[in-house]
Amino acid sequence: MEDNDSIEDVYEDSVTVQSDPFGSFESFRGYHEEKRQLCRTVVEPAGYDRYVTTSVLLLGEHADCQTTTLAKGVTSKLGSEYTFFEIDSVYNDLMGEEDNIEATLNAARSREPGFVLLTCLDEHGFGEEEYESLRTQIESIQQSHDRVTVVCTAQNQDLDLTTHDSLFEVTIEVPKPGEKFRRGTLNTELERAETAGVIKSTQLDVEALSELDIADLTLQELRTVIKRTVQRRRRASDAEKPTITPSHIQDSIKIVEAERLEESVGSPLFAEDDTDQFEPEIPSVTFDDIGGLRGEKQRLREAVTKPVEYSDTFRQAGYSVGQGILLHGPPGNGKTMLAKAVANDLAYQFLSVKGPELEQPLVGVSEDQLRELFQTAREHAPSVIFFDEFDSLAPSRKTDTPVWKDDLVNTLLSELDGLEPLADVIVMAATNRLNELDDAVLRSGRFDTFIEIPSPSLEEQVEIFAVHIADLPAAEDVTTEWFGSLRLSDLSGADIMAVCRKALEFAVRDFDAGSTQRLVVTRANIQAAVERLRSELQESQWSQGYQ
Structure with a gap:
């Protein structure tokens, strides 16, 4: 770029350039240790002329971690001669593949001292090539002793970042915000509402803040709490600028918590299973979380839990511990949750797939997915494979089924019989249509235990x-x-x-x-x-x- 002064115009949608600080440490509470580290590793060396800290990484593993807030707070501690740059996207929408980072760092070097904030390391487009470009730029800054500090933020330590961690002179891990920061967020949102002229001046003291029950709310939910409070007060009050008290805020906290509970009230019982079929995990559901079905729970313990507990005895007798368990009965009565409870009881990895999800008419696709599922279960053993809507996966081949479905049933039988044994893998299935299953699937040695799950009394x-x-x-x-x-x-x-x-x-x-x-x-x-x-x-x- 010939004229570095034009960077604001060329990259206005993805790069911010200003002479005023982006924020200050005083604008938010908490994070005392992280502030101290940044003062020691970034602010103090800023006065060392040509020996400033060049590259810093603020790493937080959670969306609530205030990496960007901390980075912006540093800018208020730097001198008035600094120019501040923020890059929030790798590429400029208008310029296509032209690299924002290289252009911005060149502009920062030409206007040194400069502070550059990169908040785009988590972008999908930030990969190997972008890291190498950043490394080249930072090494050039270090070699020429330019007074430029590059602070990067990231939420996830992906493989590329791990490979290039030597790129950063300083790495600071940022935890989820503590209570001081979280409670201060409420006052910050109240200040914004006051500035907007929609409420009277309202600031909560330490005692009032401590009485609010916000322990389980995320930062976004805390912001929603104040928004809902303002909305409710303006509806209920005739005043142009209504007052807000801690009790009003606590009422809104209850609403936000209830709305969140409304979204998750199906868990742990009878919830829709959104677990990726190839991402096994140990479920949180226990037998105690499932109302009723005492006899059925006992049958499952006898068929699964006890054989695993006495696995050596069963194997010496020549019996497999990973026998098939088929749950059948009308829909909506807990078959899926019972399967999860089995996995939880054994501390086994759980892999779940609905039969229709494997219905791929393209030749060989369904069979490959099924083989991959069984292979994943073996790799993560001990594990439980659970097939929901099993009748869709293993329909009777005596009926007029498509050829590709017959191939899918054959693949299932091959995996159940297996040249590669299902050691420490329990196969469970559920169906509402027992009479529609293929006879070969129900043969002893494949599914040995049939448990009816009736409608509740x-x-x-x-x-x-x-x-x-x-x-x-x-x-x-x-x-x-x-x-x-x-x-x-x-x-x-x-x-x-x-x-x-x-x-x-x-x-x-x-x-x-x-x-x-x-x-x-x-x-x-x-x-x-x-x-x-x-x-x-x-x-x-x-x-x-x-x-």
């Missing part, structure tokens, strides 16, 4: 309800006895979970609208949720029949 419905309502802010009269008196015999376990979730939605709606004084799930909310669920089920059944 009234007693089991009450137990399932108790599991879900325990995590909700329920009214005192919302008891398991009351729920049992409703005689909702047609509800499955999944239906009961959905009722509790919808009841929470109704409770949040009422509280947020100001029609209730407390965020609490009432009997009326539960009954309204039951009616809504049945209405939706009827609409779904009508729609399917219409189609």
